[in-house]
Amino acid sequence: MMHADLIDQDDLLGQLRALGFEMPSGASAEQACEYAVRGLSEPRAKALKGMVEQMYTGNATILPAVRQAIEKQLLPALAEFQNR
Numbered sequence: 001m002m003h004a005d006l007i008d009q010d011d012l013l014g015q016l017r018a019l020g021f022e023m024p025s026g027a028s029a030e031q032a033c034e035y036a037v038r039g040l041s042e043p044r045a046k047a048l049k050g051m052v053e054q055m056y057t058g059n060a061t062i063l064p065a066v067r068q069a070i071e072k073q074l075l076p077a078l079a080e081f082q083n084r
Contacts, residue, residue, distance in 0.1 A: 030065075048078060052074055
């Protein structure tokens with residue numbers, strides 16, 4: 001039996017919490033990303049960028065809802081932050 005590594009909503013929440021972002025329990029992937037980009041600072045932006053790069057270049061499959069939340073919330077916020 002094959003076992004695929006998946007990044008689901010719980011994984012995303014866990015990774016964001018590990019970076020120091022406060023997340024309400026039961027938050028959706030989109031809500032978690034919304035919380036993460038609020039009050040974005042230089043250190044937090046770097047941490048988020050690293051997390052996203054690691055997720056996208058790793059071997060794990062990012063579930064569609066998580067990928068959509070990252071692309072809709074995190075990537076635009078990080079691009080805007082970089083352009084300041």
